[in-house]
Amino acid sequence: MIEKSFIDIIKKENTEVFLNEPMKSHTSFRIGGAADCLCEVRDIRSLRNIILLCKEHNVPYFILGLGSNLLVSDKGIEGLVIKLSGEFNEITLSDDNIIRCGAGSTLARLCVFARNMSLGGLEFAWGIPGSVGGAIYMNAGAYNGEIKDTAIAADYMDKDGNIKRYKADELDFAYRHSVFTDTENIILNASFKLTPKPQDKINDRMQELMERRKTKQPINHPSAGSVFKRPEGYYAAALIEECGLKGYTVGGAQVSPKHSGFIVNDNGASAKDVLDLIGHIQKVVKDEKNVDLCCEVKFIGRTD
Numbered sequence: 552m553i554e555k556s557f558i559d560i561i562k563k564e565n566t567e568v569f570l571n572e573p574m575k576s577h578t579s580f581r582i583g584g585a586a587d588c589l590c591e592v593r594d595i596r597s598l599r600n601i602i603l604l605c606k607e608h609n610v611p612y613f614i615l616g617l618g619s620n621l622l623v624s625d626k627g628i629e630g631l632v633i634k635l636s637g638e639f640n641e642i643t644l645s646d647d648n649i650i651r652c653g654a655g656s657t658l659a660r661l662c663v664f665a666r667n668m669s670l671g672g673l674e675f676a677w678g679i680p681g682s683v684g685g686a687i688y689m690n691a692g693a694y695n696g697e698i699k700d701t702a703i704a705a706d707y708m709d710k711d712g713n714i715k716r717y718k719a720d721e722l723d724f725a726y727r728h729s730v731f732t733d734t735e736n737i738i739l740n741a742s743f744k745l746t747p748k749p750q751d752k753i754n755d756r757m758q759e760l761m762e763r764r765k766t767k768q769p770i771n772h773p774s775a776g777s778v779f780k781r782p783e784g785y786y787a788a789a790l791i792e793e794c795g796l797k798g799y800t801v802g803g804a805q806v807s808p809k810h811s812g813f814i815v816n817d818n819g820a821s822a823k824d825v826l827d828l829i830g831h832i833q834k835v836v837k838d839e840k841n842v843d844l845c846c847e848v849k850f851i852g853r854t855d
């Protein structure tokens with residue numbers, strides 16, 4: 552448990568603090584036990600103070616985006632969950648068609664801003680329900696586009712409170728991977744180099760891709776998107792379907808009848824239901840197809 556003195560100090564920062572906060576209210580899966588403490592941090596000075604305080608008090612921290620790629624343990628999360636808001640939502644445009652966007656902003660706001668400025672390159676991201684920080688961390692992608700195609704820099708804070716910048720060639724983007732993967736660095740903002748394009752063309756492409764999503768994906772059910780990474784030479788959804796697992800259920804977790812790459816929280820699923828279903832899918836696909844499926848969804852929180 553976090554000491555009261557720690558909580559009292561972070562409450563004095565520019566934050567909103569929630570104790571024993573149910574993570575199912577912060578994840579698209581609608582699953583997850585309580586975080587010891589969740590705080591929304593509104594400015595960089597407060598963020599730095601809190602990170603240094605975590606170090607001093609030995610409190611682990613986790614940076615939450617929009618929780619759209621997470622499976623949180625039923626036993627919750629130890630330590631502090633940090634959500635970026637306030638000045639971390641700012642978006643600015645410079646003369647050279649570069650948009651700088653705070654990591655706490657939704658990707659949707661960034662896409663709309665770019666369209667309104669008649670700048671193309673981010674249409675693919677319309678419909679990905681994450682934050683800009685989460686999209687950089689994951690190198691989010693869809694329909695032949697990836698964040699890496701336009702991201703040219705990201706400012707971040709390291710665990711000692713220092714602010715640094717990675718340029719394009721240092722971001723180490725790969726399939727659902729970036730230089731931030733499995734580090735404690737906090738993405739503060741990212742810059743995107745975009746290309747002038749007529750607004751109606753950008754809009755048409757965004758609507759077209761959203762329609763495709765609505766037709767193919769169970770977007771009205773709680774999920775974390777595609778559960779598995781695309782295995783080299785295959786499609787995870789096709790393998791799962793060929794193994795007869797479409798609609799397969801463990802507890803309240805179900806392989807979506809609409810898209811076999813998604814697991815949906817159909818009926819009050821626990822994280823354990825989802826983990827058991829993932830394990831079952833991996834075993835069947837390995838046995839029948841000899842393919843290893845690796846998780847794209849990130850499991851976090853207490854394991855014992």
Ligand SMILES: Cc1cc2nc3c(=O)[nH]c(=O)nc-3n(C[C@H](O)[C@H](O)[C@H](O)COP(=O)(O)OP(=O)(O)OC[C@H]3O[C@@H](n4cnc5c(N)ncnc54)[C@H](O)[C@@H]3O)c2cc1C
Pocket residue numbers: 579613614615616617618619620621635654655678679680681682683684685686687688689690691692693731736737738739768769770774775776777849
């Ligand atoms: C219906 C649905 C459809 C989806 N479709 C797609 C798709 O087409 N393509 C795709 O790539 N993904 C897709 N996803 C998955 C998800 O939206 C993306 O992975 C997204 O980029 C995650 O962003 P987030 O803000 O929700 O991150 P979270 O899920 O909150 O976190 C993911 C990781 O990013 C880290 N992180 C977040 N913000 C920061 C920060 N500021 N600094 C450091 N680390 C940070 C977290 O610590 C965590 O490790 C989909 C999900 C759903 C539910």
